[in-house]
Amino acid sequence: MRVTHASLHLVRLPLVHRFRTSSHAKDHLDHILVRLTDESGAVGWGEIASASDPYYSPETVDTCWLVASQYLLPSVVGARWDDPAEVAGLWAKVRGHQFAKAGVDIAAWTLWALSGGVSLATALGGTRSSVVAGVSLGIEPTVDDLLAEVGKHVDAGYPRVKLKIAPGWDVEPVRAVRAAFPDLMLHVDANGAYGETSDELMALRSLDGLGLTMIEQPFAPRNLLAHAALQRDVETPVCLDESIDTLDDLRTAVVLGALKVLNIKVSRLGGLGPAVAAHDLAAEHEIPVWCGGMHEFGVGRAANVALSSLPGFTLPSDVSASDKYYERDVVTPPITAAGGVVQVPTGPGLGHTVDEEFVQASEVRTVELRA
Numbered sequence: 148m149r150v151t152h153a154s155l156h157l158v159r160l161p162l163v164h165r166f167r168t169s170s171h172a173k174d175h176l177d178h179i180l181v182r183l184t185d186e187s188g189a190v191g192w193g194e195i196a197s198a199s200d201p202y203y204s205p206e207t208v209d210t211c212w213l214v215a216s217q218y219l220l221p222s223v224v225g226a227r228w229d230d231p232a233e234v235a236g237l238w239a240k241v242r243g244h245q246f247a248k249a250g251v252d253i254a255a256w257t258l259w260a261l262s263g264g265v266s267l268a269t270a271l272g273g274t275r276s277s278v279v280a281g282v283s284l285g286i287e288p289t290v291d292d293l294l295a296e297v298g299k300h301v302d303a304g305y306p307r308v309k310l311k312i313a314p315g316w317d318v319e320p321v322r323a324v325r326a327a328f329p330d331l332m333l334h335v336d337a338n339g340a341y342g343e344t345s346d347e348l349m350a351l352r353s354l355d356g357l358g359l360t361m362i363e364q365p366f367a368p369r370n371l372l373a374h375a376a377l378q379r380d381v382e383t384p385v386c387l388d389e390s391i392d393t394l395d396d397l398r399t400a401v402v403l404g405a406l407k408v409l410n411i412k413v414s415r416l417g418g419l420g421p422a423v424a425a426h427d428l429a430a431e432h433e434i435p436v437w438c439g440g441m442h443e444f445g446v447g448r449a450a451n452v453a454l455s456s457l458p459g460f461t462l463p464s465d466v467s468a469s470d471k472y473y474e475r476d477v478v479t480p481p482i483t484a485a486g487g488v489v490q491v492p493t494g495p496g497l498g499h500t501v502d503e504e505f506v507q508a509s510e511v512r513t514v515e516l517r518a
């Protein structure tokens with residue numbers, strides 16, 4: 148296979164509901180779509196789902212644009228490869244920049260699956276025909292607003308809800324949600340906002356009796372020792388997200404006892420190849436995994452659905468329907484969830500068509516490279 152033509156498309160979509168985490172709030176998102184064309188004219192799409200600001204990861208939309216246009220695409224355009232797993236080898240000298248790599252890697256996988264006439268899920272080794280979706284709810288202005296948001300998504304059929312927490316917005320709102328929804332599968336995500344002061348540790352320990360499926364990323368990404376110490380203190384499984392950028396990180400965290408659950412994000416791990424490898428490694432250690440999201444547009448969202456069809460994804464994934472975030476998505480049909488379940492497409496490649504007219508109408512920057 149040989150990519151003869153590549154382009155990047157910075158696309159802006161408005162969010163239907165303002166999303167606030169421990170670090171920031173967003174009303175619209177800018178993601179970079181990656182378009183690869185091979186010698187036969189087949190087109191594979193990927194998505195660089197980086198945030199605009201370096202608050203979740205050190206990457207931003209601008210660093211991704213720079214690294215993808217100046218390093219990743221020039222190494223891919225014109226090169227021969229037979230398997231998408233080889234594509235990462237073409238940019239092996241580039242350290243880090245996982246989000247940028249992931250977008251190009253997804254495009255290579257979708258192009259390869261499409262050319263082989265198989266679905267992306269089948270190409271990755273997926274076995275499920277549908278995946279269970281969960282929703283991630285941001286920090287709301289009041290507990291009543293949060294209860295209304297939870298109720299809306301429970302009514303829409305989502306079987307699992309994750310709540311963003313931060314020091315000062317934790318035990319009280321989570322208790323209120325638990326009291327109102329006693330049987331709901333519930334977990335919390337702090338995006339690394341907690342330190343190790345006695346008040347902060349006390350708040351985290353107080354969450355232990357609330358029947359949460361997990362406490363996700365309470366401490367800073369590189370602070371594996373604090374996660375291991377908390378896991379020794381609480382029954383609730385500790386889940387790592389931002390701490391795990393590579394398979395080496397995962398091996399270290401396992402040895403330290405820093406996690407009982409792993410959030411696999413295609414973007415954070417640098418692509419679908421490494422995401423599948425993390426799934427396999429976690430399975431060897433009997434660590435259940437689920438697929439995390441970055442508010443992806445339809446391309447990245449479809450890749451998340453395909454990945455979630457692998458057998459180790461036993462917990463609900465953040466693969467909610469497009470309409471939770473966007474009025475109109477970049478793919479047709481959009482991703483839909485009926486009763487909290489998303490069907491895994493069986494058609495070749497992504498299983499969704501990119502609406503190129505809408506992409507063009509919504510793009511704020513573009514660049515092209517030819518062999």
Ligand code: OSB
Binds near residue numbers: 203282283336388
């Ligand atoms: O930690 O999972 C996270 C969004 C932006 C940054 C970090 C996170 C999130 C989400 C998104 O929770 C969930 C989704 O895409 O549905």
Ligand code: MG
Binds near residue numbers: 336338364
């Ligand atoms: Mg998270």
